[in-house]
Amino acid sequence: MLLERSCMKSDSMSRGRVPASRRVVVVLFVALATVLATGGCSDDPEPNGTADAGVSDAGDAEQPQDASSDVEEDSTVAPDGGREDAGDEDTGEADAADLCADVECAPIDTPCMENVCLRGNCVERVTPGASCDDGLSCTGEGTCDDLGQCQQGSVNADACLIDGTCFSSGEAKSDDACLLCLPSSVSSDWMPSTTASCIDTQVSAGGNHTCEIAAGGSVRCWGADNAGQATPPQASFIDVSAGGLHTCGIDMSHELQCWGADTDGMATPLGGEYVQVSAASRHACAIGVDGRVECWGNTDDGKASAPTGEFLQIAAGPHHTCGIKESNELWCWGRSDHGQAQVRQGSFAQVSVGQSFTCALTTGGEVNCWGKDDAGEVSDAPAGAGYEQISSGWNHTCVLDGFGQVECWGQDSYGQSTPPTTVVFTSIDAGRWHTCGVDDNGTTHCWGSDSSGQATVP
Numbered sequence: 001m002l003l004e005r006s007c008m009k010s011d012s013m014s015r016g017r018v019p020a021s022r023r024v025v026v027v028l029f030v031a032l033a034t035v036l037a038t039g040g041c042s043d044d045p046e047p048n049g050t051a052d053a054g055v056s057d058a059g060d061a062e063q064p065q066d067a068s069s070d071v072e073e074d075s076t077v078a079p080d081g082g083r084e085d086a087g088d089e090d091t092g093e094a095d096a097a098d099l100c101a102d103v104e105c106a107p108i109d110t111p112c113m114e115n116v117c118l119r120g121n122c123v124e125r126v127t128p129g130a131s132c133d134d135g136l137s138c139t140g141e142g143t144c145d146d147l148g149q150c151q152q153g154s155v156n157a158d159a160c161l162i163d164g165t166c167f168s169s170g171e172a173k174s175d176d177a178c179l180l181c182l183p184s185s186v187s188s189d190w191m192p193s194t195t196a197s198c199i200d201t202q203v204s205a206g207g208n209h210t211c212e213i214a215a216g217g218s219v220r221c222w223g224a225d226n227a228g229q230a231t232p233p234q235a236s237f238i239d240v241s242a243g244g245l246h247t248c249g250i251d252m253s254h255e256l257q258c259w260g261a262d263t264d265g266m267a268t269p270l271g272g273e274y275v276q277v278s279a280a281s282r283h284a285c286a287i288g289v290d291g292r293v294e295c296w297g298n299t300d301d302g303k304a305s306a307p308t309g310e311f312l313q314i315a316a317g318p319h320h321t322c323g324i325k326e327s328n329e330l331w332c333w334g335r336s337d338h339g340q341a342q343v344r345q346g347s348f349a350q351v352s353v354g355q356s357f358t359c360a361l362t363t364g365g366e367v368n369c370w371g372k373d374d375a376g377e378v379s380d381a382p383a384g385a386g387y388e389q390i391s392s393g394w395n396h397t398c399v400l401d402g403f404g405q406v407e408c409w410g411q412d413s414y415g416q417s418t419p420p421t422t423v424v425f426t427s428i429d430a431g432r433w434h435t436c437g438v439d440d441n442g443t444t445h446c447w448g449s450d451s452s453g454q455a456t457v458p
Contacts, residue, residue, distance in 0.1 A: 103122065105122035106122070108124060110124070111150050112144035112150055113125065113127065114127050128145060129143065130143070134150050134153050137166050138155055138166035139152055139155050139166075140154050140156065141153050154184075155185065156184070157169070157184050159181070160181040160183065160185045161186045162187055162190060163188050169182070169184075170183075177198070178195065178198030182273075185289045185290065187289060188326045191254075191289060194217070194236075194252040199215060199216055199217045199236075200215060200426075201438050201443075202427060202438060203429055203438055203446075204240050204242040205432075205434055205435060205446065205454070206223075206241075206432070207224070207243065207245065208223050208432070208451060209221055209224045209225065209229050209230045210223050210431065210434075210454050211232065211240050212240075212457075213237050213238075213239070213240050216236070217238065217252065220458070221242070221247065222454065222457070223452045223454030223455075224454065226245075227245040229242070229243070229244075229246050229259065229260030230260075231260075232247065235251045237257075238251070238252065238254075239276055243260075243266070243280050243281060244282065246259065246260030246261050246262070246267045246279060247260055248277045248286070250274050250286070253273075256269035256274055256277060256286060264297045265296055266283055266298065269286070269296060270286075270294050270296055272288055273288060274286040274287060274289065274294075275288070275289055278315050278316040278321075280316035280318055282297055282300075282318075283296065283297030283299070283304045283321075285314050285321055285323075287311050287312075287313070287314050291309070291310025291312075291326060293307075293311050293323055294306065295321065301320065301334045301335035302334050302335075303316070303319055303321050303333065305333055311323045311324060312326055312328075315351050315392075316353065319334055319355070320333065320334030320341040321353065322351040324351055328348055328349065329348070330343060330344050330348045331343060337356070338356045338357065338372040339370055340356050340371030344368060344370065346362055346368070348361065349362065349363045350390055351390075352390045352430075354392040354393060354395060354397065354410075355372070355394045357369060357378055358370055358371050359381065359397045361387055361388075361399070365385040365388065366385045367383075367384075367387060368381075375395045375410050376409055376411075377395055380409040380410065381397070386401055387400065387401050388401065391428050391429050391435075392430055393410075393416060393433065393434075394433060396408055396409065396411045397409060397410055398417070400425055403424075404425050404440060406420075408430075413433075414434065416433050416448030416449065417448075420447065423437070423439050423445055424439055425437040434450065435447055436457075
């Protein structure tokens with residue numbers, strides 16, 4: 001390239017009308033011939049010291065092409081993406097491709113990053129899709145994402161991941177033998193054991209029927225059975241929820257089973273493994289072992305369209321559904337004509353859903369209610385803190401305090417808000433017009449409407 005600038009004669013090409021690209025070739029050829037013939041350069045260089053690269057002498061009739069044409073015809077694309085003019089001086093530098101061929105960049109220890117030669121320099125870059133170590137002993141290889149973060153691998157079949165810590169499959173919580181690590185599960189908390197000795201009595205009050213899980217996991221139901229809602233399958237369960245005309249439960253394999261009326265598919269649950277279920281009038285929702293919420297049955301008002309995320313507790317009502325996320329945030333979806341599905345700010349531990357209202361307990365045990373208030377469902381809620389459980393029926397709600405005492409408010413036309421005062425309870429559940437609870441001896445008590453025998457415990 002240096003020869004091209006210092007050795008070309010202006011009158012070798014400046015008199016003819018030759019295209020610029022051809023003129024460059026001819027100029028180079030003449031320059032080379034001159035060097036070979038003279039053994040050096042002539043003493044008569046161009047006045048401006050450059051070869052004619054497409055601009056004619058002043059005596060030419062043809063006007064020079066514009067600058068853009070010169071760039072297109074008299075230049076080539078350099079390896080670094082810039083323009084290399086035909087008359088540029090050779091600097092003696094190797095291009096980026098040649099330099100990278102001889103450069104070995106030092107390795108780096110940063111996961112999902114590599115040190116590579118790019119355009120003559122060693123640079124660090126992300127390696128999306130590459131395998132990486134997620135730092136967990138109970139998972140397979142992780143995968144690098146587009147941001148250079150290592151995404152967690154799948155949990156091994158002989159382990160589980162609880163709140164970011166690995167445990168062996170079947171391992172029990174150190175302070176509670178009835179809470180276990182389930183194989184290949186990822187959760188924020190331990191899962192209930194299906195061992196018979198770990199299953200306490202629990203009760204669920206529905207429309208006009210009631211179901212109970214006895215110690216050991218067997219289920220029995222009483223009250224109205226016109227759709228088969230009080231005729232459970234022969235299986236053992238860890239959770240049960242009585243709806244209007246159907247009932248759903250979670251068996252020892254963490255699979256859902258439902259019985260009774262199947263309007264809109266409400267008694268046809270989804271597959272998978274679950275830890276909690278809530279049945280309403282015409283739909284039901286359940287929380288999977290991974291914390292996701294799945295709903296099925298009637299979808300009117302969006303009550304079965306659960307949001308994404310991981311949940312701790314779920315409550316399905318006639319027209320809306322609410323749940324508590326692992327962050328203790330409260331989420332509701334479905335009908336909100338009285339504001340019952342409006343999201344409340346704060347930290348919540350439990351939520352319960354009535355016909356057109358919602359009540360929840362904060363993490364401090366305080367009661368919050370909102371929505372329709374025809375029978376004092378909202379305005380008569382007790383003040384104070386320290387409540388441990390809450391459950392809402394059609395138009396009433398009950399809470400359980402830390403001393404085992406029950407307090408109810410709202411509609412009481414059937415006595416559903418008048419609990420026994422001499423019993424120490426460990427759990428409660430409000431149905432449409434009746435309420436039930438389990439005492440500290442594992443015995444079930446019910447009060448309120450008994451039109452179909454739903455409040456008469458067998």
